Structures are given as structure tokens and as C-alpha cells.
Amino acid sequence: MSIFSTATRLEQQNYPFAMAQIIESRGSTPRHSGQMLILNDGAVIGSIGGGMMERRVIEEALQAIEQRQDRMFNGRMTRDGHNAVGSDCGGAMSVFISVHGLRPRLLLLGGGHVNQAIAYAAAPLEFAISVVDVYAPNLEAPRFPTGVDLFHAAHYAEAIKQLNPDEHCYVIIATNSQDREVLDALLPYPVKYLGLLASRRKVQTFVRHWQQQGVPEEQWLRLRAPIGLDIGAETPAEIAVSVLAEILQLKNGADGQAMNQITTSPSAKPITA
Template sequence: MNIFSEAAKLEEQNRPFALAQIVDSRGSTPRHSAQMLIRDDGTIMGTIGGGMVERKVIDEALEALKEKTPRLFHGRMARNGSDAVGSDCGGAMSVYISVHGLRPRLVLIGGGHVNRAIAQGAALLGFEIAVADIYQESLNPDLFPPSAQLLYADSFSAAIDKLEIRPDNYVLIATNNKDREALDRLVEQPIAWLGLLASRRKVQVFLRQLRENGVAEEHIARLHAPVGFNIGAETPNEIAISVLAEILQVKNKAPGGLMMAAAHPSQHLRVVIRGAGDIATGVALRLYHAGFKVIMLEVEKPTVIRRSVAFAQALFQPEMQVEGVIARRAASAQEAIGMAESGVIPILVDPLCESLSGLKPGCVVDAILAKENLGARRDLAPVVIALGPGFCAGQDCHAVIETNRGHWLGQVIYQGSAQENTGIPGNIMGHTSRRVIRAPVAGVMNGRVQLGDIVSEGDAIATIGETEILAPLSGMVRGLLNDGLVVDIGFKIGDIDPRGASADFTSVSDKARAIGGGVLEALMTLMRQGGKAKEEVLTVA
């Protein structure tokens, strides 16, 4: 067998390999024209002359396979100096190293109608396809592309073991009645993309169960569910297009959205939000879905209660996902701009807004909700919007958004201030202040339960130092501070929702959505208005 026959065989198997070709040689070298094939385990076929230069090329080829990028290697047959390979021949050679057998692998858990359509579409896109099912009739070869690997097993757990899923694989679960079994086996595995084809209600149930079983938020955040783009898909082929579009977006690191939408001013407008708690997150989602490039500023250790719906959690874990939108920590203004352009919401540690000069936002939203002005000024950006009491529209900012629950929640105020803070939490099933948990002592906070847990009145839900914190009423733990934070007496540390299992702690609240709507209205109104503010907003890139 020659090199090209072996290359064709490996390509068919989608096994990574590199081809090394001498493209230039000068002086005394082992070979002047030769090729060598390097497999991903370091074994070779052919030779470019042996010795130290060949060893160097093999190492370079393995690095190229790891990075999935071709490269040009320069080597001098010398002991010392630049490009020296440690031999005494005295010549030099250049070797081009190309990489092959790197088709992305799509693993479909379940062989039903939708996964069959996805397999057919993915084959046209160049994916290596593997399909597993526990029903032999679901794996009829006539229903799948000829190159697809079809694997039958007694259980999906056994099938997943046999599939040897790798970190660079894309995996979709669509088994109908065995989704949870497959999800349990895969949710903590490092995978490039993990999707679940399920209804929103089913997803919420699964997420709650995963948290009850102690699955870390960083693993749960990687799950894409419900999966696919919202294009009104109903048939298996339509759903396949929706799902494959999301997989391609992740694979290609693309922001998504309509190509024609870039002409809208919001596509070019950068908005900085001060704070990344649950209300600020609701605002961020409204603006993000309207097409704005959102960047959020926070303190190093934010005291966020409703962590499951707060982008601030990205400062405590690799990334945070809320309602399908991902946030990650950014190390600099430049990195934040790049992340925002790619469709990710960046979180910068910058409580003093020192990054604004580099970010050059068209709008700043003060969403700290401190009940007082902690540095908002009209000159921070062409448009400045503030939430709640402590601000005066026309002086501190261009608009204030009402945050008190009631008839005027979400109202945009262009002159004057919001209502004063009542200090009384929103009423849920007759409970107001009682459902909010405050620290009885000062110290280090550590939780004993997870968000979404159902507790009874008197259950221990946390400790501050040696002091146990008890649930003031029965219901769902909807909010709880991160472990390890230092709190003072009277500090808000948790929140119990008396609605219990019917409460939803995985999506932003009605209050956050209403306030977010007010911010969006204010921003669009100020953008439409004439004068200097409008001109500056529309010219910010």
C-alpha cells in the first residue's frame, strides 16, 4: 500500500492524519524530494530522510493536527542557531504539513424521524455521522446516509459507552422517552455542543432534576435546550434545518441572526449595562434580542441572589446561560467588544466604568439598583438610562425607568424621578417581606440547598459561620447567594417562592421583562429624536 492509498483509507475512516511534503531543500540534506504520512498516534508511512529533522517534522505534524491548522516547517541541519534540528549535515529544508481526516463528528442519540432528517442534512454538510438506538428497526440503513455509523445497544447508556464520544463531537439527544437517561450520561462530559430536542416544559423539568441531583451549573449551562432556531419548524425536515443551523453557528463561531438585519441601527449600537443581577439580565436580554451589542460591568464578587437568571454568575463559573443567551467573563475592553460582536454577552469587572473610554458605547444603562446614584452622569454616553429611585431624568440621565411594582412598572420618565423605594418585596400568595431571607449575623455565607430545591418552613438552607439559616416558609428556593461571600447583618441572602414546584427559577421574572421593555422603549425613542444625542448614537460603531 502506498501513501495515497493509506490517506484515502484514513479519510474514509475520518481518522486524523497529516501529510508532510518537502517543498525546498538546500545543501546537504537527507532527502530533496519526499513525502511522509503521519497518523494521529505518531506512526508514519514513508520518510523524508529520517534522523532529527524527521523527528521534528513528526512533532510539528502532531501539533498541526491538534490545532487543526496546516503549517510550514523550516529546519537547518545544524546543532545551534535558529531552526537548528540538532544534526551536522549543514543543509536546510522546508516542509509543508497539511492536515486531513478532520470532518466534524455529529452523534445522534435516537434514530427517530427528526434525527433521520438531521443525518441526511448533516451528511451534505460534511459531518461524520453516528446514530445510536435501542430499537433495531429504527436503524434501517435505507433511512440514513450510506457513510453513517449505526449502533444498536440494549440501553442508551451502553450505546453512549460504545460511541466513544470525544470533546470535539456534536451530540443531539432525541429519544422521546429515554432522553433523561442519555442526558444524565452526557451532561457532565466535555462536548463541543450538546443539544436536547424537547419541549420547553420538559426542559424545565429536566433542568430542575439535574440541579436536584447535584449537577454543577457550569455543566448545565452547556446544554442547548430547547434546541434549534425559532423558524416555526414543524416537520422533521424543517426541524432538521433549525437544529443544523444552530450546530453550524456554534461550529463556525458565528453570531447568528438575519444577514439583512445588519442595516438596522441597533446592529451597530453598543450598550453598556452597569450591573449584571437578575433585573439587569432581563434588560440585557431585551436589548440583545433587539439586536444591540450588550456589554455588562460588575464588581469582582457580586452579591447576586437569583443566580440562575443573572449573567453575573459568569464571574463564578466559565460561562452563564440564561434563556439560551450566553455570557462570559472578559479580561479587557477589546476582548469584550470581540465577544459582543460574536453574539456572547461579555462581563467586565469594572465598577468604576473605567472601560467606557475604550468601549465607546452609544448607551449606558445604570442597572445597579442601589436606590441611589453611584456615579451615573449624562456625559457617560450619548444616551444614559437609569433604573429606579436615586436618579433625576434631565439631570443625571436622559431617562429613568420605574422599578416599583404596580400600574407604572416599566414606565419611561424623561423628566423627574421614579417612585421612592417602598422597601416591601413583591406580593406572592400573600407573602412579601417574609419570603426574603436576611442575614441574622455577619460572616461567610455557605448554602445547604440548590436553587430550585423545594423546602419546608424551618429547613436549614444555609449557614453564616456557625449560624444555621432556616427557611421562613415552605416553597421553592428561588434565590441564594454564592458560597463564600462575606455578608453583614441584615443583608439579603435568599428568597423563597411560596408557589413551590410551579414556580420557574430558570427564566427572568415578569418585573425584569417589564423594566427591560421600558429600557428598550426609552432607547428607541431617544434614538429617533433629533439633535446631537441622535447623531452621536447613530454614529457609534
């Protein structure tokens, strides 16, 4: 199996890895072209020539994966001086390191109409989407777009523990009758976005519960509820647009303000042909 087919499989699985590719070599180097994959656990597939140069590229690739940022590595096969890698061959190599398998995760708890609409709207947005429900009929394949991971669980808490949402995960809760249990299980996790589809009254009831139970305020203050931007959304499709707009605002670090630059001034003259 070629490293490119392996890379495709890893990308589909959203498994973090880096591809290191020689883009320039000068002088005496082990190879003048080549690629290799570096997985986030340190495993390597392929080679760019071995030795100290490859070792340094692996180190750089692991840092790139951790920082979620592509980088260029320029190495000189000498023991001293700028960009020295600690060998005596005398050549130099430039290697581009690109990171992959780092799509943000969108975890939808509950497979009802709104989360179905959110899944379809999010599919083109490069999220790795997972849906969990304790009611198996809600997870029938036609209800969700191709590529969405569907999990049927006896209890939501078990699925949450298995999926282990992290700081790159966006979570939307829409389970109806089990929202509070799901939230109690999720609050300790450092997710990027924690949203609950609920009425204001329901949210107030949950907050009183956490206060009475002594749940640390910094945990439940992260919750966004009701979710979405106020665009007057009512249908599942409209709610999906509202919720994903809020998620993208957070993901992209935007202020969410209208971008309109057209204003009307009493002194403005009409435009004529």
C-alpha cells in the same frame, strides 16, 4: 499499499493524521522530494529522509494534529542558528504539514424522523455522523445517507461510553422515552454541543430533576433545549435546517444575525434604468 491509499482509508475512518510533504530542499539533504504520514499516536508511514530533520517534522506534525491546524516547517541541517535541527549536513528543507481526519463528530441519539432528516442535511457539511438507537428497525440503512455509522445498542449509556464523545463532538438527543437517562449519561462529557429535541415543559421537568439530585449546575446549563433557531420549523426537514443552523453558528463562531444590508430610507431615490 501506497501512503495515499492509506491516507484515503484514514480519512474515511476520520482517524487523525498529518501528511508531511517536502516542497523545497536546498544543499545537502537526505531527500529532495517525498511524503510521509504521521498518525496521532506517533506511528509513521513513509519517510522524508530520516535523521534529525525527520524527527523534528514528526514533532511538528503531532503538534499540528493537537492544534488542528496546518503548518509549514523550515529546517536547516546545522547545529546552531535559526531553524537548526541539530545535524551537520548543511542543507535546508521546507516541509508542508497538513492535518486530516479531524472532521467534527455529529452524534445522533435516536433514529427517528427528525434525526434522519438531520443526518441527510448534515451529510454534505463534512461531519462524521453516528446514529445510535436501541430499536434496530430505526437503523435500517435506507433511512440514512451512505457513510453514516449506525450503532444498535441494548442501552444508550453503553453506546455513549463506547463512543466516548469529546470536546469536538456535537450531540443531538431525540429518543422520546429515554431522553433523561441519555442526558444523565452524557452530562459529564465535555461535548461541544449538547442539544435535546423536547418541549419547554419537558425541559423544565428535567431541570427540576437535576436540581433535586444535586447535579452540578455547570453541567446541565450547557444543554440547549429546545434546540434550533426560531424559524417557525415544524416538519422534520425544517427542524433539521433549524438545528444545523444553530450548530454551524457555534462551530463557525458566528453571531447568527441576518446579513441583510438593504435598508429603506424616506430620502432614498428610486433606481432608474
